[in-house]
Amino acid sequence: MRPRSTRALWAAFALAVGGVVSWAAQPIPVQFEGQMVLRARPQTAGHQLAVARIAQEVWNCRVGPGPIDIQVTPEGRAALDGLGVPYDVLVKDVPALLEAEQAQIVEARLQRDASFFTTYRTLAEIDAKLDALAAAAPTLASTFTIGNSFQARPIRGIRISAPDLAGNPRSARPAVLFNGTQHAREWISPATNMYIADSLVEGYGVDPRITTVLQTTEIIVIPVVNPDGYAFTWQSPGGNRLWRKNRRANAGGTIGVDLNRNWSFGWGGLGASTTPSSDTYRGPSPFSEPESAAMRDFISGEPRIRATIDFHSYSQLILSPWGNIPDLPPEAVLFDDLNAQLVASIASVNGLVYRAGPTYETIYPASGGALDWSYGARGLLGLSIELRDLGENGFILPADQIVPTGQENLAAALTLAEFVTPSLLYTLPDGVPEVVDTQIGATFRVSAVPGSRTRAANPVLHARVGLSGPFTPVAMSPQAGAVFAAALPAVACNGVIEYYVETPLFGGGVARFPEGAALFSSRGVGILAGYADNMESNSGWTVGAPGDAAIRGLWERAVPQATAAQPGADASDPGTQCWITGAAAGSSLGDNDVDGGSTTLTGPVFSALPALPTNVRETRLSYARWFSDNQGAAPNEDILTVSLSNDGGATWIPIEAVGEDAGVWVRRAFVIEDILSPTAAMRLRFVATDRQSGSIVEAGVDDVAVEVIGCEPTLDFDGDGDAGTDADIEAYFAVLGGAPCPTGTCASLDFDTDGDAGTDADIQAFFLAIGGG
Ligand code: 0X9
Ligand code: ZN
Secondary structure, three states, rough: OOOOOHHHHHHHHHHHHHHHOOHHOOOOOOOOOOOOEEEEOOOOHHHHHHHHHOEEEOOOOOOOOOOOOEEEEEHHHHHHHHHHOOEEEEOOOOOHHHHHHHEEEEHHHOOOOOOHHOOOOHHHHHHHHHHHHHHOOOOEEEEEEEEEEEOEEEEEEEOOOOEEOOOOOOOHHHEEEEEEEEOOOOOHHHHHHHHHHHHHHHOOOOOOOHHHHHHEEOOOOOOOOHHHHHOOOHOOOOOOOOOOHHHHOOOOOEEEEHHHHHHOOOOOOOOOOOOOOOEEOOHHHHOOOOHHHHHHHHHOOOEEEEEEEEEEEEOOEEEEEOOOOOOOOOOHHHHHHHHHHHHHHHHHHOOOOOEEEEEHHHHOOOOOOOHHHHOOOOOOOEEEEOOOOOOOOOOOOOOHHHHHHHHHHHHHHHHHHHOOOOOOOEEOOOOOOOOEEEEEEEEEEEEEEOOOOOOOOEEEEEEEEEOOOOOOEEEOEEOOOOOEEEEEOOOOOOOOEEEEEEEEOOOEEEEEEOOOEEEOOEEEEEEEEEEEEOOOOOOOEEEEEOHOOOHHHHOEEOOOOOOOOOOOOOOOOOOOOOOOOOOOOOOOOOOOOOOOOOOOOOOOOOOHHHHHHOOOOEEEEEEEEEEEEEEEOOOOOOOEEEEEOOOOOOOOEEEEEEEOOOOOOOEEEEEEHHHHOOOOOOEEEEEEEOOOOOOOEEEEEEEEEEEEEEOOEEOOOOOOOOOOOOOHHHHHHHHHHOOOOOOOEEEEOOOOOOOOOHHHHHHHHHHHHHHOO
């Protein structure tokens, strides 16, 4: 047996005495005495067979032709020499490398305040770190367990995302999954997963890129999928640092299934072994292993997961589908783009250029792997990354490469999260305007919050009037927050305007809203009829009603005189007159306010409505009113009630009870249809009431207006702004068949006006009408 270095023994002894880390207390027996790792390049089938026979262990699990990394004894190497198999020496002394690794592990733990990433960590240390991350940032991170391993170890993970934001709850964010250690000996894999998790927790609120990613996605990390195998690589004595599979007791007495050959998609195809002793043993059936089955169940239960990276080592590769067949995947172009972005982000950190491409051709055929299942069975962007190095140390990667490997793969992780995140989070603060005024158009507002790929410029609206033809860009002006506003142009009555928003992104491309070919649309409407009463003359208002008991301050039409409770002018401009309760100021505040009960002001029947056209979208009522009740004794006890009648004043529906003391003219607007059905007998009534003696009550009314909004009945049945097209004829027959008029303003179907719609004569009249224009 080879002597261990004195330094490592001392370190182990110190720890044993301290009882801190029991795994290091036992000297680790030297394994693999005299062995080395070679990269063999078999030239013939005979070479391939010899290589397979001579290899103590295949490090890169290659099946079929191509360079293969094999661990051999000195005798094995001599045999290769004898056969003339070309090779390079990758690791010339495996035990020395393992010993150096052990020494570093012991030494790092003797350093005070050593970072978690200065050395490789045991399963227990990884578990403790997961708990520490969640405890340090409970609003950001939480741990979970997806199931137990063959030997009943929990398979644990951590999910990390920013707390709920307005309009952006955690539960709505897409998720990205990173996992590692399907293969036990690939120690850089759990280390990299932990580096990603730790950096996200530490970087939130500090690093803008990490903060944005965590605000727009949820990151899930499952660092050790194969805890039994990982524990076995640390076990001393009796373990094996170079163990790959899980620790399943196979039927024939061998141990272990290759978890990355046990997933169901393409299970049992190329690059997987049916031999239980093989390092690539696929297992007796798909998902026969508790570890792969737990991963399947977890991913299946997380519909927000869009992409996943399964970390392995070594070779510095980015692997995309497929692994089991040489074909390109349906989304080969997308994967090419994604792979290129990942390569660039990794290279930007330490200059290492990982090679990327479909698994089958980039590394070797491998079936039943995680990435094929993720993509093929779940539709996720399924990737594997083979971490450092290129074979100089292989699985026994020096610990000083943990941090640089972590950094470059953190960059890849962020890039992948950004790739699956909407580049802009669009919302409509006011919704889509249903109608656009024929005179003044409408304002359209959009909120465009940068997602992971930020805006390169302000959003631009693209609009067209009508259902075909080119779109015209309309600038959007920034308002508070991330809101932008554009003026939708005026549209002819019944006409349709279609539009969408596009925002240029950094790095190229645009984010469109709505997505794809969808469009927003609004219809042109105008004022069909209306009137405005500015009270400069009396159009029929009357004062007084049964039950009125006010003795002073009755309604009168006048120019008001200013007091602390009364306006000094009417509401309209130009104009001077309004209805007011006791217009004169008097010598004191209480001289001409409402006293002793109510005073009622009743308006005339709305003159716009008797001629109400049939195709009305809505009827708008507006007025200006004044109310003051905060002066004098018992303030804020009195009210002004406003009511609406559609039966000439027989019954009244209150539309507001004003108790506020605005001290200014307040303009109010209502849609009459929201309150009651418009008729030709609509009236408006204002009642100012003094309920408390000593209180000062002053009320005023001005600028009553009614607007009937809609379009004249039209033959433009489909509302494209053009009457008499084939589409109009189609829409006409649809309406005739009972469908609702698409525009709400279709011409009456009773074209011959015989009181009966849809007769042959009507249809004839319709064709005459469109034919004749
Ligand atoms: O053979 C493997 O499982 C991976 N290489 S490793 O050296 N780490 O063992 C490659 C995995 C490719 N991925 C899939 N086919 N899913
Ligand atoms: Zn692996």
